[in-house]
Amino acid sequence: MEKRVVFNGRLLPYLLLAPQLVITLVFFYWPAGQAVLQSFLVQDAFGLSTEFVWFENYQVLFSKPEYYKSMVTTAIFSSLVAFFSLSIALLLAVQADRHIKFAAGYKTLLIWPYAVAPAVAGVLWLFMFQPSLGLVSQAIRVAGFEWNPLLRQDHAMTLVVMSATWKQISYNFLFFLAGLQAIPKSVIEAAAIDGARPARRFWTIIFPLLSPTTFFLLVVNVVYVFFDTFGIIDAATQGGPAKGTETMVYKVYSDGRSGGDLGGSAAQSVVLMVIVIALTAIQFRYVERKVQY
Amino acid sequence: MKFDRRSLLGAAVLAASLGAAPAQAQTEIQWWHAMTGANNDVIVRLAEEFNASQKDYKVVPAYKGSYADTLNAGIAAFRAGNAPHILQVFEVGTATMMGARGAIKPVQDMMKEAGETFDPKAYLPAITGYYSTTKGEMLSFPFNSSxxxxxxxxxxxxxxxxxxxxxxxxxxxxxxxxxxxxxxxxxxxxxxxxxxxxxxxxxxxxxxxxxxxxxxxxxxxxxxxxxxxxxxxxxxxxxxxxxxxxxxxxxxxxxxxxxxxxxxxxxxxxxxxxxxxxxxxxxxxxxxxxxxxxxxxxxxxxxxxxIGGASLWVMGGKKADEYKGVAKFFTFLSNVDRQVKLHTESGYLPITKAAYEKVKASGFYTQNPHLETPLLQLNNKxxxxxxxxxxxxxxxxxxxxxxxxxxxxxxxxxxxxxxxxxxxxxxxxxxxxxxxxxxx
CATH class of the missing domain: 3.40.190.10 (Periplasmic binding protein-like II)
Incomplete structure (x- = not known):
């Protein structure tokens, strides 16, 4: 009497995998393949004339100083956002991990901004910081500071970094809080009994034990800054002033959409794809080794 | 990744029923535009008035986002083989549209083929000049100008x-x-x-x-x-x-x-x-x-x-009967009284000389000089x-x-x-x- 159910052949496992495979192929590999193909073409917006040019789009791209500038902008923007969103979220999570009154309400409020769409976040911050009509900027001006993100690149960068950071803090907070709660209390108590003060307990015990979470968040945050901040930049600064906040992903959009340069835009997105794949690989291969699980 | 099967099914049924809905007798004219607020109301009202004025054609306006969004939606639809009949394009997109000769139908040709009376000289040159070739052939139909x-x-x-x-x-x-x-x-x-x-x-x-x-x-x-x-x-x-x-x-x-x-x-x-x-x-x-x-x-x-503003481009590759409907609609828009009403109520510039003269003669500008300022400037020399x-x-x-x-x-x-x-x-x-x- 054989009671075990045995599936013969390979059909069923493939069938069970099929939906996921189809989604991956249709929504990820196919568009990615299209982008690679498009990057070898010079084409008008309507697709009426097409010329296969091999790597010319890439050559043009890398001969332009603007492209390197957008790389630098992206590097500055992503390090600032990743640093601030991770450190502020960690600070808040450590505070929330204590026994405080209204902890549940406090946590819920902190998670809220994550539900806000990036474009809405951009508009919200723009309302507060728009040079002449924004509420906060009026206050800043009264205080005697010339706040002008329309013309000052550093001010515009501050504006988009603030909104992108604000948006990402909730997500990081959630993971940090879960990570903190997973740390065995006995270890911390033991350290406390040995006379370690809170700051020392944090840096020698909590922070290292939290490193898998931190590492995971670092990867997620970098990908977030590279791609998902597009809406914020579009709503708040449109990449301006004078390309001061034009990140690589924003440049893909403005060249392809307003410029109608599909080939150049596709070449940029392929470069972007390679960069993100490389960054993630480096992070997993080298950074992960130093992470203590 | 999760899909809600019921809503998908619902959407499919809805799409099927919508697709089957239009009556056979009427030819639909799709009009994609970028107008919001009061300007959107103007578009809807124009379409309604035109649809009520005759039985053969039905103009269906659809809002497609900002000017740039609308242009891109039109381009994407053309690439996919289902462009609208009429696409509103802002003045800076003129060369892009003109460069795509295979994708558009010049307004002047279309009017002639459809047998509508059409005199390019009836329109204000300061406005139509922007949308015409150097030979004076009108390529698109000026709609909202400023x-x-x-x-x-x-x-x-x-x-x-x-x-x-x-x-x-x-x-x-x-x-x-x-x-x-x-x-x-x-x-x-x-x-x-x-x-x-x-x-x-x-x-x-x-x-x-x-x-x-x-x-x-x-x-x-x-x-x-x-x-x-x-x-x-x-x-x-x-x-x-x-x-x-x-x-x-x-x-x-x-x-x-x-x-x-x-x-x-x-x-x-x-x-x-x-x-x-x-x-x-x-x-x-x-x-x-x-x-x-x-x-x-x-x-x-x-x-x-x-000028600034936008014009209406007719997309290529449509049936002769559909072009006939578009041509009738443009004749409808060019009507003197309709132009007068559009201009005095919405602030758009009139596109025909007759409409401008009529508003001028009515003494409207003595009370509303700010509506004549752009016209004086456009027609200065x-x-x-x-x-x-x-x-x-x-x-x-x-x-x-x-x-x-x-x-x-x-x-x-x-x-x-x-x-x-x-x-x-x-x-x-x-x-x-x-x-x-x-x-x-």
């Missing part, structure tokens, strides 16, 4: 001891007035929306100075920019000098800064004449508008200004090849490039000449890219 004008806050003028009934006429007078106005509005003497449209494109036409070779691109896509000519450098230099103490204060690339006029912050503001509806609704002070200023030492200034219009490919993005250079100059990162030289060379790169894709 021009840049100078809006003034009369209350602030009085407070500063200036006479609002004699507003500044020349740029030096504007600068002087703005310096005085700074006493009553310290953060902004004067400003402009659409920084490049007002300070480069309109400036060139108004001073009969070309922006580019080949009659501003009208005579061929192998055009080169000339916006580093002395007029443009001098003007930018003046703005740079005045930006230092905010006698001039930058308000961004698009019209998002227009609120600075209606809020009372900027007493002189140059932007579209279509700003009228907004000013009427929101300005809580005595206001008015007047023609754009000019530099009196430039020979021939003021010439005439050029017979357009020359420098002031008929612009035909530069990729102008949407070139405007951004110019704005970037303007921003770099206004923040002191570049001199006026350096910024405009860069604007020329970077703009030319875009033109060459465009020329390459259209000329094959």
């Amino acid at each position: 021009s840049a004008v100078m809006w003034i806050n009369k209350d602030k003028f009085r407070q500063a001891g200036l006479n609002p009934d004699q507003p500044p006429k020349t740029w030096p007078e504007v600068f002087e007035a703005a310096k005085k106005l700074k006493a009553v509005s310290p953060t902004c003497g004067f400003s402009t929306a659409w920084i490049t449209w007002v300070n480069i494109e309109q400036l060139g036409a108004w001073h009969n100075t070309p922006l580019g070779t080949k009659a501003n691109g009208m005579d061929g896509f192998d055009t080169q920019f000339q916006i580093n000519a002395p007029l443009f450098v001098r003007h930018l230099q003046n703005l740079m000098d005045l930006q230092k103490d905010r006698t001039f204060d930058y308000s961004g690339r698009t019209n998002t800064g227009e609120g600075r006029f209606t809020s009372g912050e900027c007493p002189i503001f140059m932007t579209s004449s279509a700003f009228f509806g907004n000013v009427r609704a929101n300005a809580k002070f005595d206001w008015g508008n007047t023609v754009l200023p000019y530099y009196p030492d430039v020979a021939g200034a003021p010439q005439n200004s050029i 017979e357009p020359t090849e420098n002031s008929r219009g612009l035909r530069f490919g990729s102008l949407v993005q070139i405007r951004d490039i110019w704005a970037e250079e303007y921003e770099a100059a206004l923040t002191g990162k570049k001199t006026a000449k350096e910024a405009l030289d860069a604007a020329v060379s970077r703009g030319n790169d875009m033109l060459r890219q465009f020329e390459r894709t259209v000329s094959r």
Whole structure:
């Protein structure tokens, strides 16, 4: 009497995998393949004339100083956002991990901004910081500071970094809080009994034990800054002033959409794809080794 | 990844039933547009009136987002083989549409083939010139047109001891007035929306100075920019000098800064004449508008200004019967009384000479002089090849490039000449890219 159910052949496992495979192929590999193909073409917006040019789009791209500038902008923007969103979220999570009154309400409020769409976040911050009509900027001006993100690149960068950071803090907070709660209390108590003060307990015990979470968040945050901040930049600064906040992903959009340069835009997105794949690989291969699980 | 099967199914059923709904007898005309608010109501009302006026055709308007979104939606739909019949495209997209000869149906040809009476001379040349070939063949149908004008806050003028009934006429007078106005509005003497449209494109036409070779691109896509000519450098230099103490204060690339006029912050503001509806609704002070200023030492200034706004393009590859419906709709739009009503109610410029004459004769402008300002400016002189219009490919993005250079100059990162030289060379790169894709 054989009671075990045995599936013969390979059909069923493939069938069970099929939906996921189809989604991956249709929504990820196919568009990615299209982008690679498009990057070898010079084409008008309507697709009426097409010329296969091999790597010319890439050559043009890398001969332009603007492209390197957008790389630098992206590097500055992503390090600032990743640093601030991770450190502020960690600070808040450590505070929330204590026994405080209204902890549940406090946590819920902190998670809220994550539900806000990036474009809405951009508009919200723009309302507060728009040079002449924004509420906060009026206050800043009264205080005697010339706040002008329309013309000052550093001010515009501050504006988009603030909104992108604000948006990402909730997500990081959630993971940090879960990570903190997973740390065995006995270890911390033991350290406390040995006379370690809170700051020392944090840096020698909590922070290292939290490193898998931190590492995971670092990867997620970098990908977030590279791609998902597009809406914020579009709503708040449109990449301006004078390309001061034009990140690589924003440049893909403005060249392809307003410029109608599909080939150049596709070449940029392929470069972007390679960069993100490389960054993630480096992070997993080298950074992960130093992470203590 | 999760899908809600019920809603998917529901959507499929809904789509199927919608697809089956239209009656066989009527031919549908799809009209994609970018109008919101009161302007959207105008579009819906026009479609309803047309549909009620006859039984064979049904115009179906659909809002597709901003001007750039609508253009891109039209292009994407064309690539997918289901373009709308009528696509509203803003004036800077004109060369893009014109370059796609295989994707469009010239309005003049369509009207002729459909047997509609159509006289291109019946339309105001300052408006249709922008949308016509050099031979005068009308390619698209002007719909909502405007021009840049100078809006003034009369209350602030009085407070500063200036006479609002004699507003500044020349740029030096504007600068002087703005310096005085700074006493009553310290953060902004004067400003402009659409920084490049007002300070480069309109400036060139108004001073009969070309922006580019080949009659501003009208005579061929192998055009080169000339916006580093002395007029443009001098003007930018003046703005740079005045930006230092905010006698001039930058308000961004698009019209998002227009609120600075209606809020009372900027007493002189140059932007579209279509700003009228907004000013009427929101300005809580005595206001008015007047023609754009000019530099009196430039020979021939003021010439005439050029239009902004959008026109209706007919997409190619449709059935003859459908074109007949589009042609009937355009005839309907050109009707004198309808144009008069559109103009006086919405503030759009009338597109036919007859409509303009009729409104003029009715004495409407004595009570509403601000609606005539853009027309006086557009018709100031017979357009020359420098002031008929612009035909530069990729102008949407070139405007951004110019704005970037303007921003770099206004923040002191570049001199006026350096910024405009860069604007020329970077703009030319875009033109060459465009020329390459259209000329094959």
